[in-house]
Amino acid sequence: MIIVVWSLGLWLTSVAKTQLETQVTLSPARTVDIIEQCFSGLLWKDAPGPGAINKRRRSLSDKTAVISIEIAPLPNGGSHVAVWMSAWQSKYGIANDSGVIGMKKKIIRRLEAA
Template identity: 40%
Template sequence: MDTFVIILALCALAGFLGWQRFATNNAVATTSVRSPHDVRRTQEIVDAAFGGARAMLWTTASGPGNINKRRRGKDRGITMSIDIEAIPGGGSQVDMWASQTNVYFGLFVNFSGAVNSRKKAISRHLTS
């Protein structure tokens, strides 16, 4: 019975670490979204994704994007950068990525889930 519990615990740990690694890879990868909106309206939509109650969790930061938001938290949080460019013929292209991170154990990024959820929310709002 003890061996089974140990194997089960090791499998659960491996699953958790794999899930965290997947979330980390998604956070640091660039997510691109085409929006039918012009650059000004797209910027308003992106800004709104960090507003409301989330404004307490995210703050404006310096970074390489047109919009840079840092997740408040231990060890400087994570910075999400967003570039917005006009597309000839109308609409805009939005690129989102984690530009500043804290890496743990050489594998995991802090608050990667927060960046991934903001990417999904922004993508959903821009395409709807």
């Protein structure tokens, strides 16, 4: 049973570390607005990181993963967006990725629907 739980944790860690990308017809400014709306509320806060937007889930220990987002303008006026987990703490190879997988998918889904 322990091996099953540990294997599931490793699989979820690899999913969390996977970079998601999309191209949308939105301007970079509108893209930033939609992304910031995804993080509205009290659960996420700004964090240092390599992306144009970097957010960390609030916690008592402040050791949660950081989601980084890079937005590049396209020649047609649209935007190329990359979303990835840029920093995390791990224990036994399993990352503390609370909320990262769902938030990455939410950002891509909202951008593609806009």
